[in-house]
Amino acid sequence: MTTETDATETQDAHGATGGTPAGSRRRAANRGAAEGTHDGGRAPLRLTRGKVVGAAVGIAGVVLLILLPLLNLSLPGVLPGPTYTPGSLQLLAMCMLMAAAALTYHLLLGVAGLLSFGHALYFGAGVYGLAIILQNLDIPLLPAMGLTLLVVIVLAHVVGSISLKVSGIPFAMVTLAFAQAGSVVVGRNPEGITGGDEGLTLRTNNLPDFLVGVANTRNLYWLALAVLVAVFVIVTWVQSSRAGHVAAAVRENELRVRVLGLQPYLVKLLIFVVSAVLVCIIGMVFLLLQSGAVPRAVSADLTITLLVMVVLGGVGSRWGAVIGGVFYTILDQRLTTLANSDAIDALPEILRIPLSEPLFILGTLFILVVLFLPGGLTGAAQRLARRRTRRGGDRVQKSREILEEAA
C-alpha cells in the first residue's frame, strides 16, 4: 500500500546515513512527512528536495558500480588492483553479496527482532543445494535454482515453525542447534554427496558460458550487483509492507499486537521464511562466484559474521547492514593479506601472534563497537552530524531499543 512512498524513503535514508549534516537535516525534516503517509493509507508521493537529491545519489552510486568493470580506477590499500581486474571485481562482488546477506539478517534482527544464530543454514542450503543438484542432475541452471529454492522454502517453514515456539535467547540457541545439524550433515559427507571437509567444486557443464571462467568475472560482478539491488528493494518493500509493520510492532510489544487480533507467530514466520529464501538466493550466486562450496558456508561462523556486520553497521538500519557487510569483507581480506606480510613477520612474538590473526582483530573491534559505539558506524556518523548541526535522528537510541526488544 505504501510501497511507492517508502522506495524514496530509503534513498533518503542513504543521505542520512552518509554522515553529512545536510543528510541528517533532510531526515529530520522528512520523518514527519513519511509518518503522515503511513497513517493516511494511500497518500500521494511527496517529492521533497531531500528525497530527490537522495534518490539521485543512490542512482548515481548504482550507475557508478555498474560502470566500474569498464573503468581503470585504483584504490591502493583497499582493492588488490585496478577496478577492471578480475581480482578486484571478485572482491567487490564478494562485498556486495555479503552486504546483501547482511540485509537479510537485518530483516530478522532489525525488523522482526529475531536474534537467529542459524541463518547460515539457508545460505549453506543455497550453496550446497545448487552445487549438489548441478553435480548429480543433468538440468540447466535456472530449474536447478528453482529446485534448490523449493527445498529451502520447505526447510525454512519446518525449522521456523518449531524455533518460533520460543523467543529471545532460547530462540537463538534453538536456531543454532538446527544450523549445527546442517553443518554436521555437510561434515559427515553422506554417500560422498557434500564432499566433506574439502567441499564441492562447481560442475560447469550445464552453466551458461558467460558465467564460467576468470575472464567472465565481470558478469558475475554484475550479477552480484543485481542481487544486492534486488535484495535491497525487496527488504525495503517487506519492511514497509503491512507484514513488516506488524513484525516491527510485534518486536516492540507482542501482547498488544495480539490484543489487536493479529497473529504474531505467522508474521514472524513469514519474515523468517522471506529472509531464508533471500539468503538462499545469495548463497546460490555465492556458489557461482566462488565456483565451489566449502563447509564454512553452512557453519555457525558465517551467521556470526553476518551478525557482526549488522552490528558494525548499526542495528535497525538498512544502509548500516550494507556498509557493515562491505566494511567487514574488505577488512577481513586486507587483514589476511597483512597477516601474511613481511612487516608482521618481523615483529616480536607478543605483537606478531595477535596481529597475524584477522579474527582476533575483528573480534576485538566488534567488542569495542558494542561497548563504545552503540548504533554502529551509521550511528557514529549520525552522532557526528548531529554534533555539528545540533539536529538529526536518533539512530543510536533506535539501535539500542531494537536490541532490547530482541531479548
Added chain:
Amino acid sequence: MSTLVLLLFTGLGLGALYFLVAAGLSLIYGLMGVLNFAHGAFLTLGAFTGWEIARRTGGDNWWTFLLSLLVGAVAGALFAAFTEFVLIRRLYQRHIEQVLVTVGLSLAAVALFDGIWGTDPVFIQGPAWFKETTDILGARIPNDRFICIIAAVLVLLALVFFLKNTRYGMIIRAGVENRSMVTALGIDVRKAFTLVFTIGGAAAGLGGVLASHYFGYVSPLLGGSLLIFAFIVTVIGGLGSLTGAAVAAVAVAVLQQFANFYLGGTGDFVVVLALALVLLFRPSGLLGRTS
C-alpha cells in the same frame, strides 16, 4: 549386553563433560539472562593451560594430572571473572548486547589460541592408567570415562551443597528466582554475578582438561563443539535449572551414543530432534519454570 554397557558408560562420560559446561551456562543464564558464547573459550583455555602444565612438569603421573585439573579450573575461572568484570558488567541489563560481547570475545579468543598453539589438534598423554580398561559386566570400558563421571558428580555435589547451604549460594538461588526482590532486600546481586561467572568458568576449565583426556587431543575448536551441545542440554533441561542440566546432559549424551551406534551415526540429528520435540511439547524445558 557388553556393547550396551560400553555405550552407557561412554555416554555417561560425555554427559559429564556436557554437564560441566552446561552447569555454568545454565546458572549464568538463570541469574543474569546472559547467553554466554565465550563459555567454550573458557573451556579451551582450561584445556590448553592444563596441557601446558602437564607438558612442562614433564610427567604423565597422577600428580601432574591433578595439577593440570587444578590449573585448568583456575585458568577458566580467572578468564570468566575477567569477562564478567570487564565486559559484561558494563552492559548491565542489556542482554542482547551482552550476548554480542561474548560472541566477539569467543571469536577473538579462539583466534588468539590459534595463533599461540596452532590450529592442529595436539595429542596428549595422561597417566598410564587412562589407557587401560576396566571390565564391567563383560564390557571393557576405558578408564578416563570414570574420571569424567567422578569429577562431574563431585562438581554437582559441591554446587548443590554450595547453593543450598552457603549465604552466597542462597543469594544466587534467590536471584535466579526473582532478582528484583533480592535487590530490593538490599543485597548486592552484582557480587553474585561475578561469582557465578567464576564458578561457571572453573567448571568449564575443569571440563576442558577432562575433555582433552576424553577425546585424546586439544584444539582451539574443542570448546566450540562442546558448547553447542551444552546449549542444547541447557534448553532441554530448562534454563536456569542445575538439576535439569544434569539430567539433560546425561540423557542427551547417552541418546547420542546409542543413536550413533544403532542408527548409523545419526547421534547429532537425534539430539536436535529431541530438542525440537521438547520445544514443541514443553517449551520451558524438562525442569524449567513454566512462564
